[in-house]
Amino acid sequence: MKLEVLQFELNARKVSVRVKPDATLLDVLREDLDLTGAKRGCGEGECGACTVLIDGMPVDSCIYPALKAAGKNIETIEGLGTEDNLHPVQKAFLDEGAVQCGFCTPGMILTTTALLAKNQSPSEEEVKVALSGNLCRCTGYTKIINAVKVAARNINKL
Amino acid sequence: MSHKVIGCSVEQINGSKKVTGKSKFTDDLKMQGMLIAKVLRSNIPHARIKKIDISIAEKIPGVIAVLTAKDIQGENSVGIIIKDEPVLTDEKIRRIGEPIALIAAETEEQADMALAAIDVKLEEIQGVFDPEEALQPSATLVHKGGNLLVHKKLRRGDAETAFKEAIVTAESNYITQMVEHAYIEPEAGIAYCDQDKVILLVSTQDPHYDREEIARVLGIGQHKVRVIQQPTGGGFGGKLDISVQCHVALLARATGRPVKLTYTRQESIIASPKRHPYKIYYKSAAGEDGKLLGVKVKIICDTGAYASYGPAVVTRALVHATGPYSIPNVHVDAYGVFTNNPVCGAMRGFGVPQMAFAHESQMDILAEKLNISPWEIRRRNFLTPGAITGTGQKLGQSVGILETLNKVQSYVKEQGWGN
Numbered sequence: 001m002k003l004e005v006l007q008f009e010l011n012a013r014k015v016s017v018r019v020k021p022d023a024t025l026l027d028v029l030r031e032d033l034d035l036t037g038a039k040r041g042c043g044e045g046e047c048g049a050c051t052v053l054i055d056g057m058p059v060d061s062c063i064y065p066a067l068k069a070a071g072k073n074i075e076t077i078e079g080l081g082t083e084d085n086l087h088p089v090q091k092a093f094l095d096e097g098a099v100q101c102g103f104c105t106p107g108m109i110l111t112t113t114a115l116l117a118k119n120q121s122p123s124e125e126e127v128k129v130a131l132s133g134n135l136c137r138c139t140g141y142t143k144i145i146n147a148v149k150v151a152a153r154n155i156n157k158l
Numbered sequence: 159m160s161h162k163v164i165g166c167s168v169e170q171i172n173g174s175k176k177v178t179g180k181s182k183f184t185d186d187l188k189m190q191g192m193l194i195a196k197v198l199r200s201n202i203p204h205a206r207i208k209k210i211d212i213s214i215a216e217k218i219p220g221v222i223a224v225l226t227a228k229d230i231q232g233e234n235s236v237g238i239i240i241k242d243e244p245v246l247t248d249e250k251i252r253r254i255g256e257p258i259a260l261i262a263a264e265t266e267e268q269a270d271m272a273l274a275a276i277d278v279k280l281e282e283i284q285g286v287f288d289p290e291e292a293l294q295p296s297a298t299l300v301h302k303g304g305n306l307l308v309h310k311k312l313r314r315g316d317a318e319t320a321f322k323e324a325i326v327t328a329e330s331n332y333i334t335q336m337v338e339h340a341y342i343e344p345e346a347g348i349a350y351c352d353q354d355k356v357i358l359l360v361s362t363q364d365p366h367y368d369r370e371e372i373a374r375v376l377g378i379g380q381h382k383v384r385v386i387q388q389p390t391g392g393g394f395g396g397k398l399d400i401s402v403q404c405h406v407a408l409l410a411r412a413t414g415r416p417v418k419l420t421y422t423r424q425e426s427i428i429a430s431p432k433r434h435p436y437k438i439y440y441k442s443a444a445g446e447d448g449k450l451l452g453v454k455v456k457i458i459c460d461t462g463a464y465a466s467y468g469p470a471v472v473t474r475a476l477v478h479a480t481g482p483y484s485i486p487n488v489h490v491d492a493y494g495v496f497t498n499n500p501v502c503g504a505m506r507g508f509g510v511p512q513m514a515f516a517h518e519s520q521m522d523i524l525a526e527k528l529n530i531s532p533w534e535i536r537r538r539n540f541l542t543p544g545a546i547t548g549t550g551q552k553l554g555q556s557v558g559i560l561e562t563l564n565k566v567q568s569y570v571k572e573q574g575w576g577n
Contacts, residue, residue: 030186035179036183037180039183041342041391049344051340069501080178081178083178086177094173095169097167101341101389102391104391
């Protein structure tokens, strides 16, 4: 299969990568760029483990054609904070015990980041609606919702 | 005295790796020269295999190994309690998803092409999908030894007399469904050889059991198998059984290269064990005061094509048939039955939640018949310290059920959900 050149902005850096025309954005991130923070949970846009931000919007990268990302701004969990310098959303998830097995966590955190960029003080209902595309099977929703509220408060204090 | 751990909120080990996406789950790992594995699985539930032809699949460019049952040098069986499940079948198919052949190829596309090129000749057999039908003398046999996996009995006091003396009785049948765990991380494993050792990196809940089974299947000592549990993206009991472990180990030994097998979501749902569906026939007898005099219960647990944790789940169904109640006369029969349904194994609650649906519904029915509140009838029957359970265990110093119910009742009132 003939490869196509794909250029986009990834975590504030310009990247250029040769991809199969039928590759998904998740394939390119995981296989070609070695960014494995976005996970393949279902492969059909149901579970949200593969969530990345495209121009600030949370998107299921497992069903997003890679070539459609041309020229766009992509943020993955690797671009958010580091272990030594956590982003307030990452810190809130850790502090509030909102991380169990951790497989859904990167997607949950990115969706939360997108929500809080638009809405600085979301109601519980707004948090639930925003996270409705991210599944957790450890049944940790109560703590996840709580972590989003704590993150919102902490960001507002900054 | 101050503690660093007890009574404190302790940060999860590796938590900072999980929130930054640095945690390496099995499918996140790559190794030099690593092959991709696929499993050929049956798409029909009951059949006899006549012939497996891998000659075309083997010739596909990039395909490094195609393995069938005859390539297994050790024992071709796994199972936590009974070793009744073939690693690769070459005789009989007992369920949809039964593994028949393994492929290792340079790319996923090549592995998929090889899967499609394997020719399997089958003779279909009528399947049995209802556990009660499976117990009939005329039923098709799933296993040679019969369809009854296990029958467990619990007898205490004299239930017949209790029903004669009862003021009120309740008799209902309950059916519960099969449930998939649906952990967000599908099963995944990588195997590679290090001199004469086989190393596994795997998403699992039971690495010690995995090691034992891999060694038996490869026909080598356990000291030559090392299983490393990678961060595991949920299990809930569903990753206690063998999934990819023996398959990647066989392929790594056959090719001498690292081999990765990651299930798709579809394969995970088809191949993994489930929660046992139950049919429960429940009769309860109570006196005028609402106190339980006796219960008679028959439970039929569908374990699917293989035993997995079935015998243990059936025991738990039996033991928990009486719920948190003090019942002097108890007569319970619990059956684990083979069918051609998906294999049922361990899942959160391990056979007990199904029983709660039945014994709690019975309490509500009795309360209504006696015009007692559903809270009150439970309080009158709860196990307390010093009470004897259905299995004859005298309870010790603490039984938390009354305190729990009181808290639930306060909460229900607070929320305005009722009385």
